[in-house]
Amino acid sequence: xxxxxxxxxxxxxxxxxxxxxxxxxxxxxxxxxxxxxxxxxxxxxxxxxxxxxxxxxxxxxxxxxxxxxxxxxxxxxxxxxxxxxxxxxxxxxxxxxxxxxxxxxxxxxxxxxxxxxxxxxxxxxxxxxxxxxxxxxxxxxxxxxxxxxxxxxxxxxxxxxxxxxxxxxxxxxxxxxxxxxxxxxxxxxxxxxxxxxxxxxxxxxxxxxxxxxxxxxxxxxxxxxxxxxxxxxxxxxxxxxxxxxxxxxxxxxxxxxxxxxxxxxxxxxxxxxxxxxxxxxxxxxxxxxxxxxxxxxxxxxxxxxxxxxxxx
Ligand code: ADP
Numbered sequence: 001x002x003x004x005x006x007x008x009x010x011x012x013x014x015x016x017x018x019x020x021x022x023x024x025x026x027x028x029x030x031x032x033x034x035x036x037x038x039x040x041x042x043x044x045x046x047x048x049x050x051x052x053x054x055x056x057x058x059x060x061x062x063x064x065x066x067x068x069x070x071x072x073x074x075x076x077x078x079x080x081x082x083x084x085x086x087x088x089x090x091x092x093x094x095x096x097x098x099x100x101x102x103x104x105x106x107x108x109x110x111x112x113x114x115x116x117x118x119x120x121x122x123x124x125x126x127x128x129x130x131x132x133x134x135x136x137x138x139x140x141x142x143x144x145x146x147x148x149x150x151x152x153x154x155x156x157x158x159x160x161x162x163x164x165x166x167x168x169x170x171x172x173x174x175x176x177x178x179x180x181x182x183x184x185x186x187x188x189x190x191x192x193x194x195x196x197x198x199x200x201x202x203x204x205x206x207x208x209x210x211x212x213x214x215x216x217x218x219x220x221x222x223x224x225x226x227x228x229x230x231x232x233x234x235x236x237x238x239x240x241x242x243x244x245x246x247x248x249x250x251x252x253x254x255x256x257x258x259x260x261x262x263x264x265x266x267x268x269x270x271x272x273x274x275x276x277x278x279x280x281x282x283x284x285x286x287x288x289x290x291x292x293x294x295x296x297x298x299x300x301x302x303x304x305x306x307x308x309x310x311x312x
Pocket of ligand 1: 110134135136137138165166170171174175237
């Protein structure tokens with residue numbers, strides 16, 4: 001683990017002290033923040049992904065969901081294989097090191113492609129070192145706890161990759177759009193979520209948050225495909241047609257969540273996701289690049305192993 005004992009800086013400390021900045025050439029913008037006594041590895045978005053700059057407001061309408069980075073489909077699929085191979089090698093090292101963990105969060109509108117991305121990107125990863133959790137409507141028992149409780153139960157332990165298919169963000173998305181709790185309750189949650197993710201970061205978890213961005217036309221096509229193809233009927237919920245009527249309210253809720261909860265330690269990453277093969281490639285590349293930056297290392301071997309003889 002990289003341990004740099006640089007200047008202590010809290011992410012989100014808005015104002016800079018000009019006197020301090022002039023004394024210190026490596027100002028707060030360029031020197032990574034220390035959290036929990038170490039400099040955490042922050043996500044490394046692949047080219048083509050739009051990182052929501054902390055403190056800025058994102059406009060989803062301004063981000064092209066159709067972007068393909070100039071790749072051809074076949075080329076992107078081949079490159080995806082290479083990224084998967086990188087993830088597999090690095091995952092083994094993360095597991096063996098047993099010091100840090102990776103949490104990958106996926107959020108999207110219905111049909112946005114969360115399931116397909118997880119299937120394609122994590123194919124071939126050792127299942128022992130990776131857990132996927134899909135969060136559904138909370139149970140009565142879950143609703144008796146604080147809203148973060150059920151998510152915290154499933155955060156990855158040391159050495160593990162955890163994947164959240166939907167996440168704690170539902171509590172400021174569907175909950176807001178459907179008016180499931182009063183506004184002052186969900187408004188408070190943005191700050192609580194930032195604190196939660198800071199706690200995870202302080203404890204050695206790198207948090208990568210992907211928003212899969214599709215256009216309204218693309219959703220229409222995907223819903224129509226689910227209706228037209230019998231093998232996709234299991235994926236179709238007539239309720240999705242009602243949810244689609246709230247498209248604008250969801251976009252607004254996503255924009256607020258992405259803007260308020262993009263932090264230097266856990267920034268939101270917007271993935272152009274109309275083209276599935278491009279989406280898979282940039283998500284896989286981001287995960288591989290982030291794991292590489294974490295640089296997990298095999299633990300030191302016990303002394304005297306080399307040359308040992310195994311008796312018959
Ligand atoms: P998915 O659409 O993720 O494939 P489902 O069709 O089972 O899976 O949908 C899960 C549902 O659970 C979604 O409608 C989602 O809005 C809902 N849900 C998830 N988390 C919460 C939450 N915290 N509060 C209310 N509803 C939630």
